[in-house]
Amino acid sequence: MTDEQQGRFAIGVDVGGTGIKAGLVDTETGNLAFKRVRVLTPKPSTPPEVGAAMAELIELLVSTALELGVVDDRSVLDALPIGCGFPGVVRDDHVDYAANLDRTWIGSNITRILAEHTGRRFFIMNDADAAGLAEMTFGAGRKHRKKTVLLTTLGTGIGTALFTQGRLVPYTELGHFEMNGRDAETQAAESVKVRENLSYEEWAGRLQQYYSQVELLVAPDVILIGGGISKSHTQFLHLIRTRAELKPAKLLNNAGIVGAAILAANNGKAKVKKGSV
Ligand code: BGC
Numbered sequence: 001m002t003d004e005q006q007g008r009f010a011i012g013v014d015v016g017g018t019g020i021k022a023g024l025v026d027t028e029t030g031n032l033a034f035k036r037v038r039v040l041t042p043k044p045s046t047p048p049e050v051g052a053a054m055a056e057l058i059e060l061l062v063s064t065a066l067e068l069g070v071v072d073d074r075s076v077l078d079a080l081p082i083g084c085g086f087p088g089v090v091r092d093d094h095v096d097y098a099a100n101l102d103r104t105w106i107g108s109n110i111t112r113i114l115a116e117h118t119g120r121r122f123f124i125m126n127d128a129d130a131a132g133l134a135e136m137t138f139g140a141g142r143k144h145r146k147k148t149v150l151l152t153t154l155g156t157g158i159g160t161a162l163f164t165q166g167r168l169v170p171y172t173e174l175g176h177f178e179m180n181g182r183d184a185e186t187q188a189a190e191s192v193k194v195r196e197n198l199s200y201e202e203w204a205g206r207l208q209q210y211y212s213q214v215e216l217l218v219a220p221d222v223i224l225i226g227g228g229i230s231k232s233h234t235q236f237l238h239l240i241r242t243r244a245e246l247k248p249a250k251l252l253n254n255a256g257i258v259g260a261a262i263l264a265a266n267n268g269k270a271k272v273k274k275g276s277v
Contacts, residue, residue, distance in 0.1 A: 011061065012257035014130065014260060016156060016256075017191070023261070025261035025262075033070050100157050131259050134255040141222070148162070203236060208241065211246075225237065
């Protein structure tokens with residue numbers, strides 16, 4: 001990594017219900033310097049356990065970068081800003097809500113917890129918002145910045161990110177409205193397809209109901225379907241009808257990491273960079 005490159009690199013972390021992933025991201029291109037690294041999300045996923053896993057993850061990222069010769073000097077990596085996508089609502093450094101992590105996160109100061117375990121400053125945003133930021137900057141949302149775009153991430157839960165005129169409306173939580181009397185994400189997330197062994201056709205039926213209800217609540221021009229499952233979009237996307245243009249996201253499982261890194265590189269501002277069209 002040359003001196004010139006250093007300024008554009010940041011570390012992006014994506015906290016998920018099953019894994020916590022990190023990458024060294026070139027925030028000018030959205031590319032990872034090498035394949036992302038991953039640790040399992042601890043069970044129970046309490047703040048101290050996740051903090052310890054985070055320390056392990058950052059160390060793994062740093063040691064991998066050194067082994068691969070991406071940089072020769074550890075101090076370069078130690079100085080890089082870190083962004084983190086978190087699966088919940090975080091306001092003023094405090095967790096308001098986190099459906100798929102241990103309940104003890106609620107009310108905790110996440111920035112302090114992560115700093116205590118890693119010795120580093122983390123910029124935090126919602127994981128789906130981070131994925132949306134990456135898709136709007138480098139992925140499937142790039143061409144639609146002038147429109148209203150809703151990214152939905154289908155994973156352990158359902159995350160949403162709403163952009164209008166290229167600006168993020170943070171913390172939309174459209175995985176949690178009531179559907180058939182229960183939380184929508186518990187019926188239509190990708191984890192439900194796996195758990196209940198649903199065929200793509202069966203799952204598409206759930207998704208159809210989900211997206212029809214979404215479109216009663218918000219009226220985006222474009223809906224992007226993200227999460228790892230979007231790589232299999234040809235199996236189910238054509239079975240879903242929406243008023244909005246429905247498209248697969250592009251950055252797959254790296255979207256959250258890339259978006260978090262963009263946040264860090266912008267000193268905590270979730271800005272879609274215009275120049276990257
Ligand atoms: C959380 C969201 C998150 C989504 C995807 C939901 O359960 O409430 O904040 O974005 O899962 O991880």
